[in-house]
Amino acid sequence: MRSTITCRSIGVLVTTLLAGLAVPGRAVAQADPLPSWNDGAAKQAIVRFVKATTDQSSATFVPPDARIAAFDQDGTTWVEHPMYTQVVYCLERVAVLARARPELRHIEPFKTVLSGNRAAMARLTMKDLQTILAATLTGMTVGDFKADVGQWLASAKHPRWDRLYTELTYEPMLEVMRYLRDNGFKTYIVTGGGQDFVRVFSDTVYEIPREQVVGTMWGTTYGYAKDGKPVLTKEPKLLLNDDNAGKPQGIYLMVGRRPVAAFGNSVGDRQMLEYTGGGDGARLMMLVLHDDAQREYAYGPAQGLPVTKVGTFPQTLYDEAQKKDWTIISMKNDWKRIFPFE
Amino acid sequence: MRSTITCRSIGVLVTTLLAGLAVPGRAVAQADPLPSWNDGAAKQAIVRFVKATTDQSSATFVPPDARIAAFDQDGTTWVEHPMYTQVVYCLERVAVLARARPELRHIEPFKTVLSGNRAAMARLTMKDLQTILAATLTGMTVGDFKADVGQWLASAKHPRWDRLYTELTYEPMLEVMRYLRDNGFKTYIVTGGGQDFVRVFSDTVYEIPREQVVGTMWGTTYGYAKDGKPVLTKEPKLLLNDDNAGKPQGIYLMVGRRPVAAFGNSVGDRQMLEYTGGGDGARLMMLVLHDDAQREYAYGPAQGLPVTKVGTFPQTLYDEAQKKDWTIISMKNDWKRIFPFE
Numbered sequence: 001m002r003s004t005i006t007c008r009s010i011g012v013l014v015t016t017l018l019a020g021l022a023v024p025g026r027a028v029a030q031a032d033p034l035p036s037w038n039d040g041a042a043k044q045a046i047v048r049f050v051k052a053t054t055d056q057s058s059a060t061f062v063p064p065d066a067r068i069a070a071f072d073q074d075g076t077t078w079v080e081h082p083m084y085t086q087v088v089y090c091l092e093r094v095a096v097l098a099r100a101r102p103e104l105r106h107i108e109p110f111k112t113v114l115s116g117n118r119a120a121m122a123r124l125t126m127k128d129l130q131t132i133l134a135a136t137l138t139g140m141t142v143g144d145f146k147a148d149v150g151q152w153l154a155s156a157k158h159p160r161w162d163r164l165y166t167e168l169t170y171e172p173m174l175e176v177m178r179y180l181r182d183n184g185f186k187t188y189i190v191t192g193g194g195q196d197f198v199r200v201f202s203d204t205v206y207e208i209p210r211e212q213v214v215g216t217m218w219g220t221t222y223g224y225a226k227d228g229k230p231v232l233t234k235e236p237k238l239l240l241n242d243d244n245a246g247k248p249q250g251i252y253l254m255v256g257r258r259p260v261a262a263f264g265n266s267v268g269d270r271q272m273l274e275y276t277g278g279g280d281g282a283r284l285m286m287l288v289l290h291d292d293a294q295r296e297y298a299y300g301p302a303q304g305l306p307v308t309k310v311g312t313f314p315q316t317l318y319d320e321a322q323k324k325d326w327t328i329i330s331m332k333n334d335w336k337r338i339f340p341f342e
Numbered sequence: 343m344r345s346t347i348t349c350r351s352i353g354v355l356v357t358t359l360l361a362g363l364a365v366p367g368r369a370v371a372q373a374d375p376l377p378s379w380n381d382g383a384a385k386q387a388i389v390r391f392v393k394a395t396t397d398q399s400s401a402t403f404v405p406p407d408a409r410i411a412a413f414d415q416d417g418t419t420w421v422e423h424p425m426y427t428q429v430v431y432c433l434e435r436v437a438v439l440a441r442a443r444p445e446l447r448h449i450e451p452f453k454t455v456l457s458g459n460r461a462a463m464a465r466l467t468m469k470d471l472q473t474i475l476a477a478t479l480t481g482m483t484v485g486d487f488k489a490d491v492g493q494w495l496a497s498a499k500h501p502r503w504d505r506l507y508t509e510l511t512y513e514p515m516l517e518v519m520r521y522l523r524d525n526g527f528k529t530y531i532v533t534g535g536g537q538d539f540v541r542v543f544s545d546t547v548y549e550i551p552r553e554q555v556v557g558t559m560w561g562t563t564y565g566y567a568k569d570g571k572p573v574l575t576k577e578p579k580l581l582l583n584d585d586n587a588g589k590p591q592g593i594y595l596m597v598g599r600r601p602v603a604a605f606g607n608s609v610g611d612r613q614m615l616e617y618t619g620g621g622d623g624a625r626l627m628m629l630v631l632h633d634d635a636q637r638e639y640a641y642g643p644a645q646g647l648p649v650t651k652v653g654t655f656p657q658t659l660y661d662e663a664q665k666k667d668w669t670i671i672s673m674k675n676d677w678k679r680i681f682p683f684e
Contacts, residue, residue: 065551142594199598209407210598211553220594222587222613230613230620232594239581239595245564252484252562252574253581254596256541256552271564271572278572 033179036172036337042286043334045327046176049284053260054183060282062260064184069261069284070214070251070272071177073191073198075311076265076288077206079158079168081297083310086193087129088165089152091121093136110135134236137194138218141225142232149200163341166205170288171340173263177206180261188259190251191215192243192268196234214254216242247272265290266311273326285326289313292332375521378514378679384628385676387669388518391626395602396525402624406526410601411626412556412593412614413519415533415540417607417653418630419548421500421510423639425652428535429471430507431494433463435478452477476578479536480560483567484574491542505683508547512630513682515605519548522603530601532593533557534585534610538576556596558584589614607632608653615668627668631655634674 037043053062074080083091094113097104104110109128112120124132140148158168177187187208191198195215202208219237224230242250248271251259262269262276265288273285290297290313291305299308302318321328331338379385395404416422425433436455439446446452451470454462466474482490500510519529529550533540537557544550561579566572584592590613593601604611604618607630615627632641632653641650644660663670673680 065545195595196598203407211596213598217595219582220591222590222617230590230617232590232617240561248564248572248574249562253537253559254553256538256555275564275572275574 033182034172034175036175036335038334038336040334042327042329045284045286046179049261049282050179050183052282058282062281066257066260067180067183067185068188068255068257068259069177069180069185070188070190070247070259070263070276071173071206072247072264072266072269072272073189073193074265075290076263076269077169077173077177077189078165079296080311081290081299081308084193085165086197087133088156089149089197090132090136092152092156093148094132097136104135137197138234138236140234142196142220142234145196145234146200149197153201161339166201167341168339169205170335171337171342172335173288174206174340176263177208181207185261186212188251188255189213189215190242190247190262190272192241192246194218195242214242214247214250216240216246217250243268245271248275251275260284262286263288266313267317270317270320274324277324277326285321285324286329287313287317287321287326288329288331289318291330292335292338294332295338296331375524376514376517378517378677380676380678382676384669384671387626387628388521391603391624392521392525394624400624404602404623408599408602409522409525409527410530410597410599411519411522411527411603412530412532412589412601412605412618413515413548414589414606414608414611414614415531415535417632418605418611419511419515419519419531420507421638422653423632423641423650426535427507428539429475430498431491431539432474432478434494434498435490436474439478446477479539480576480578482576484538484562484576487538487576488542491539495543503681508543509683510681511547512677513679513684514677515630516548516682518605519550523549527603528554530593530597531555531557532584532589532604532614534583534588536560537584556584556589556592558582558588559592585610587613590617593617602626604628605630608655609659612659612662616666619666619668627663627666628671629655629659629663629668630671630673631660633672634677634680636674637680638673 034043034046052058052060053067055061071077074084091113094110098110098114105114109124109131112124113132153164153166156165157163158165161168181187189198189202189206189208193215195213195217198215199210199213202210202213217239219235219239220232221235222230222232240246240250240253247269258279259276260279261284262273263286264273277283277285289302290299291303292298299306299311300313301307302313302315376385376388394400394402395409397403413419416426433455436452440452440456447456451466451473454466455474495506495508498507499505500507503510523529531540531544531548531550531554535557537555537559540557541552541555544552544555559581561577561581562574563577564572564574582588582592582595589611600621601618602621603626604615605628606615619625619627631644632639633647634640641648641653642655643649644655644657
């Protein structure tokens with residue numbers, strides 16, 4: 001008898017081992033893969049999409065290698081207000097830069113940034129901002145940049161929550177990423193932010209390896225350090241602005257496949273969702289609407305929400321989403337919980 | 343007794359299942375992973391490198407996510423003589439192009455290409471070639487391009503072997519790719535050729551998914567087809583020339599990690615090997631020397647081999663390889679067999 005039981009135990013072990021193998025073609029049964037989501041149209045759309053694309057008997061089955069899901073970052077997977085995290089980094093870097101190059105204290109737009117005068121800073125133009133980005137994101141080796149961003153992220157805190165920026169990710173979106181990966185999807189970050197900025201933390205924060213980060217791309221030059229070792233230095237040469245039409249372009253460049261699912265929250269994600277929707281079969285296009293001033297922020301101006309320059313969600317985008325069957329995620333109504341630390 | 347035997351059988355099954363799981367941290371025991379290689383310094387260098395990087399007890403152990411191996415394509419993983427396959431494609435496309443735009447028959451360099459005069463064609467300059475590449479590789483949607491390349495590859499044949507170009511891969515290099523992957527390495531093609539040209543067949547020919555192809559990158563524009571569907575159109579806007587210093591730049595852009603192994607065959611691979619060698623720990627840098635006119639081609643001009651403009655391997659590169667402990671692969675002496683069809 002005893003050996004029979006042992007056999008059965010081993011049989012169970014074999015079954016368990018087989019079940020544990022990553023079989024991308026099969027939906028993994030689990031209690032509730034999206035516990036931070038309220039039951040509603042958004043949650044249902046996600047679950048329905050995963051079933052439609054992973055059930056082999058479904059007419060809309062998607063083979064594993066085509067299961068590409070693209071996530072915008074700022075405002076979609078983490079907080080972007082009152083200002084994009086990378087821009088905060090760049091503004092804070094200006095002080096560091098001015099220590100090495102004191103003449104910047106007398107040159108605009110650096111002078112304004114160093115003044116700390118928030119009203120004056122709010123009046124900086126897009127051109128000013130680009131000057132600041134170029135000055136603070138280029139000129140160093142890629143290794144020094146990575147180390148500096150890592151160091152900054154380990155201590156800089158968001159003023160409202162007094163938490164690290166990397167803690168301010170949205171738990172419901174982390175759940176969606178995991179749920180998709182558990183079902184054989186390859187998840188990508190597709191961000192207007194700097195590609196190598198986001199790569200510094202994509203693995204630890206999103207469990208997304210750096211090669212699956214598509215972002216705004218700057219060129220590098222190849223040269224040699226004093227010890228003769230080869231180094232890459234970041235250059236102020238924009239290769240691709242991964243925003244608006246740049247998002248499908250960046251996806252083509254980095255992935256070479258059209259996504260079947262895309263998540264965004266602002267006008268900069270419009271073309272990515274449209275491009276995703278342009279393919280055949282089951283598709284999932286979702287937009288996060290920030291309508292929760294209490295727990296996070298409220299901005300649009302869609303649906304009468306306050307106007308913003310950071311993560312603009314115009315009414316035209318809202319109307320297009322309705323027309324094209326893109327799903328709106330209401331932060332207020334669809335999300336039980338916003339942050340992992342809650 | 344019978345049930346005991348069954349238990350043992352299941353035990354063996356469990357062991358087999360466990361052994362079959364992809365455990366990237368562990369070298370997979372097998373008879374000879376490189377049967378097309380003669381025993382010699384090159385083969386030994388590969389085996390030694392894999393052991394050094396995958397043995398957890400080794401001081402030079404490399405964690406799985408850092409196991410990046412980069413392979414040049416033309417002349418390293420498939421035949422590049424008498425002319426790069428993609429250039430043959432472009433030259434043959436000129437005739438197709440001239441049917442749609444007859445005026446090209448009277449404009450250089452198209453006139454020369456259409457003449458079929460090989461002596462005149464051999465005199466075309468690099469600028470002429472770039473004009474031809476721009477004309478034949480841009481202006482179409484990315485979908486049309488993919489379809490056209492696929493169609494061409496399915497019938498165009500290499501004049502010497504009367505075989506499809508995709509059959510002219512080097513079996514020993516396919517074995518190295520498989521051997522590395524079996525040991526948890528992620529293999530990339532890093533080619534001076536067009537990124538989206540190579541992506542058309544990388545999966546079927548090399549078992550390398552298209553997102554692991556780094557190549558020369560051209561921009562696209564985002565627009566709409568007549569039916570209103572979004573399309574990307576290839577543009578004559580060079581984003582990155584993935585050759586020479588462009589190879590480490592392309593790797594930084596597409597992968598964001600320094601490779602630990604790199605394989606090339608010409609001066610265009612020099613910086614990629616140098617960059618790979620610039621990291622700490624165990625490294626493998628290899629250069630294929632085409633010294634086998636009988637079975638393939640012989641060209642250098644290193645080691646007194648014939649001079650060539652296609653896949654130049656100068657003596658300075660050979661000397662640098664010797665000095666830096668990069669391993670030379672002699673096609674004649676190291677490879678038992680060249681092609682899979684042999």
